[in-house]
Amino acid sequence: MKTKVIVFLLIVAPSLLFGQSQIRKCIICHQKPDIHKVMPTGIERPVYVDKKILKSSVHNTLKCQDCHVDVTSIPHQGLKIGRVNCARCHFNGNNLGAPNSPMYAQFWASIHGKKVRAGDPKAPHCQSCHGGHNVFKPSDPKSTIYKKNIPLTCGQCHKKELHDYSGSVHGVAILQKGILNVPVCTDCHGKHDLYSSDMSISHTSKQHVPDTCKSCHDNYSLMRKFKLTTDQADTYTQSFHGIALRLGEKTVANCTSCHGTHTIRKQDDPKSSVYPANIPKTCGKCHKGANENFAKGKIHLNPENRDSGLVYYISNFFFWLTSLTMLALFIHIFLDLRRKLKEKKETKEMDK
């Protein structure tokens, strides 16, 4: 017992105190709201740290130096202090308390990771999206990657996309109405597995767009919440466009060809690309001579659905006509073949 107390006093307590004293020491300067540093480029950058936020973040047990490893002395004038390297702890297979996930490696293969590697100064690092001292769990509304905050986080750089998205049916739902069941940027584009749409592995590549949209629009219970059907997904899959795309055709329309990407709006919204008056223009992108007649009738037509009107009845009529013809022919052939074989047997017996 005595030795344990001695060990605690000599080794553990100083290290704990030292850690606390380290933060205390740093925060003496960094809690001043106007504290800033001058970058080599001459730009001033605030280096203020909100202690309260840091203490409530997921990294509340870490010391400043655990991340800011190149800060080796106080004061640190003349020291070269670089960006925090999250990968010191955040790598797959770590035992340092950081989550283990293949997402770290995915980032470096993503379009953002590639740009970082290429030295693009605008390319985002971990902290660009996840925050610096304000790192919270994705489920925490304070987090920059909380579902509702994601459009704003991505919108820091992707301003036009944020503008378009904010007016779209998905954007209005989450940003204005607070409905969390709608897709934000990452739901379609991926999180760390984010690629340029030109790449076939991308969630938003020509071939993958239908599957990406279907991840919600094929979900009956989810669609029912919004008084939508899953017919759109099914009918596209069965349409010529859907079949051709699935079998490798690259020039046919997928969901976004007609509905748009960030600008998706309801069909009854005059700004929508699928608003009846806009149909000639939308179809006309591929189909020369498209006019208002293209809008007369349903595009996502399900002949098996009673709502399809005349087409439903014609389709049903043909179903029964075909079935009965098939049945009649089968019966006819069966009876006739039986008769034929009997005749053959009789003539053979007669020959004998």
Place this chain on the structure above:
Amino acid sequence: MTENKTIVRFTLNERIQHIVAMIAFIVLFLTGFALKYSDNSVSGWLIQLLGGMENRSSMHYEGGILLIAVGVYHILYLLLTVRGRDQLRRLFFHTSDWKAFCVSFTHIFSSKRPDTPHGRFTTRQKLQFWLVMGGSLSMGVSGLLIWFHDETMSLFSKWFWDFLFILHSHGAMLVFLVIVLWHLYDIHLREAFPMDNSWLSGRLSLERLKQEHSLEYQELMAAGQIDGEEDEN
């Protein structure tokens, strides 16, 4: 014996028309059903074999052109040539056909096919001819309108195009049933298994002519075009 004695039932011209139509139908069925039943793995495999969706479409168009061409030729042949007009006259239905049709139902479970006397074309043959002609006509017209979809939709409407598509898609199945299930069984397989080669040789034995087309047999006998005497020997 009359087994070796034959008459020319189909001229070379007619046989070539039949073969061209057959090739067109095979191409159209394969490329068409590959799209209709594209969920099926065989269809996917077939489309890859044909070189993708674009090639499938163009092959279907080419098959369509071939069928329309032979169809138009056949109509002209039936209307403009002496033999054609004679054949067409014999293809029309008569009251005797209606009787034969009814008799076939009353004899549906009997052990023998009813011995209804038939002319050059039996009721079943006439029915198949008109079904295939009507089917091909509606498939050809709807197919052309679907092919030029942009123009069709601009001129009419999207729902009209949907109607055409359903007509074409379901109609194809009906034509397929009539040709592959009925015609192939009834004409090509029933009387001579594994295959009646009249469609290639154009010839029919006198024995079968007498059995299946008794009225034509009598007609030819009366005209002296076949030698009935030898039949007895």
